[in-house]
Amino acid sequence: MPEGVSAEVREHVATIEFGGGERHNALGTQDWEELGRAARKLANANSVRAVVVRGRGGVFCAGSDLREWEHASADQMTQSLGVMEQALQAIEDLPMPTVAVLEGIAAGGGCQLALACDLQLAAASARIGMPVSRLGILVPPSFAMRLSVRIGPGRTKDLLYSGRLLPAEEAHDVGLITRAVPDGELDAALAQLLDMWADLDQPSLRAAKAAVDHGLRPLVERVRGEPLGPAVDPQQFPQRIAAFLHRDRGDGRQAEA
Secondary structure, three states, X not given: OOOOEEEEEEOOEEXXXXXXXXXXXXXXXXXXXXXXXXXXXXXXXXXXXXXXXXXXXXXXXXXXXXXXXXOOOHHHHHHHHHHHHHHHHHHHOOOOOEEEEEOOEEEOHHHHHHHHXXXXXXXXXOEEEOOOXXXXXXXXXXXXXXXXXXXXXXXXXXXXXXXXXXXXXXXXXXXOOOEEEOOOOHHHHHHHHXXXXXXXXXHHHHHHHHHXXXXXXXXXXXXXXXXXXXXXXXXXXXXXXXXXXXXOOOOOOOOOO
């Protein structure tokens, strides 16, 4: 199975894929850079009517590959977070409709990547959330904003305080994702959605997206332009990340952060 980030256009639909299924598709800094470049390249593709964002290997994304952060300096970690934020904003700035296809988990930066898309289509067994507080990672305002504009400040705080991953149905019920479908029906549901978009007037779809984004701009743009600040708690993060990365669990959950 290929790894890294790829973008392929077929029948006017671009699909951005990443990872190879290992470590829940946790993305390194280079991967985030490639993701941002792929999105910026597609931004000017007038013939592309929709963009699909999905991970390979039956899983979406567990966020950043924290192995890069274990021995990194505070400045390096903040810089890495900045690269991730630039990629997320590149996805958000795409003028055409976008949909994230969620399988497995969408945690931490993976949750943010899903929310950077217009819609989220999830398998029933998928889980999504921001379990970052357990590691001493400091949530920047832009990350909190992506949650708040969808589920409100109270539910956002509850999700960040608890660090739990929501099952797809619960995530749908609170408005965090747009649709959950039974396992095994994800590709069919995606095809149905893309077929529906194909039958509609493409300038109208782009105008609808632009109109919604314009209404949110006074709230969102100020936060997007602020410096990210420190990425982690310097007192707690080193031992928490070491314990997280080196514990012997054998259950595949080490990337859920």
